[in-house]
Amino acid sequence: MGNEILIVEKSEGIATLTLNRPEARNALSRALREAIVEAFHGLRGDPEAGVVILTGAGKAFCAGLDLKELAQRKPEDAASLFGPMSVIQAMADFDRPIIGAVNGPAITGGFELALACDVLIASSTAGFADTHARVGALPGWGMSQKLSRAIGIYRAKELSLTGNVLSASQAEAWGLINRVVEPDLLMEACRQLARDMLSCVPEVLRAYKRVIDEGYARSLAQGLEVEMQAVRKATGSLSA
Numbered sequence: 001m002g003n004e005i006l007i008v009e010k011s012e013g014i015a016t017l018t019l020n021r022p023e024a025r026n027a028l029s030r031a032l033r034e035a036i037v038e039a040f041h042g043l044r045g046d047p048e049a050g051v052v053i054l055t056g057a058g059k060a061f062c063a064g065l066d067l068k069e070l071a072q073r074k075p076e077d078a079a080s081l082f083g084p085m086s087v088i089q090a091m092a093d094f095d096r097p098i099i100g101a102v103n104g105p106a107i108t109g110g111f112e113l114a115l116a117c118d119v120l121i122a123s124s125t126a127g128f129a130d131t132h133a134r135v136g137a138l139p140g141w142g143m144s145q146k147l148s149r150a151i152g153i154y155r156a157k158e159l160s161l162t163g164n165v166l167s168a169s170q171a172e173a174w175g176l177i178n179r180v181v182e183p184d185l186l187m188e189a190c191r192q193l194a195r196d197m198l199s200c201v202p203e204v205l206r207a208y209k210r211v212i213d214e215g216y217a218r219s220l221a222q223g224l225e226v227e228m229q230a231v232r233k234a235t236g237s238l239s240a
């Protein structure tokens with residue numbers, strides 16, 4: 001398993017996905033992106049994967065897209081970057097909680113990968129940076145919209161319009177991540193959180209995640225209707 005670019009381990013209802021390109025700071029090559037998409041598609045119907053933990057091998061969480069490979073991009077690579085076959089879409093479609101165990105720097109596309117998780121716990125060695133503007137590219141995985149909703153528009157602009165690094169402690173203070181722990185405690189903290197989630201009723205856990213996500217993308221009034229529709233579907237007893 002150690003030579004695989006994505007290590008998938010399952011135990012006690014928890015699936016741990018480890019990006020395994022430490023020599024490239026876990027940069028997202030096409031092969032790694034496709035492996036992540038395949039893993040999430042496969043885990044969706046797996047009873048042994050009630051919660052997923054996503055992390056990186058080595059000292060980095062993810063350095064973003066593999067820029068060397070991207071410079072030689074072929075037209076057929078577009079499907080693995082954007083649209084239904086993208087990593088971000090596969091994570092958005094996944095119906096179980098995804099915990100991001102941010103073990104080190106999460107840069108640009110790696111930052112967007114973190115934002116695609118449902119909950120973020122970071123090592124004290126983690127850091128976050130959006131360098132799209134510095135490298136001359138616009139984001140395509142949701143950074144421009146998700147970050148401002150997570151930490152507020154002014155803080156998001158500070159990060160995205162400078163490319164500066166946000167430390168783990170500051171990310172916690174700004175509400176970007178749930179909490180910071182020491183590096184050697186990171187995975188156990190994530191596993192404990194996963195066990196807490198697994199103590200819930202599985203069908204409700206999945207439905208609740210969907211309701212939160214769908215409602216958050218809409219106005220409050222529309223979000224409340226999303227909730228009520230879910231309740232009607234679940235109970236079958238409430239009138240319109």
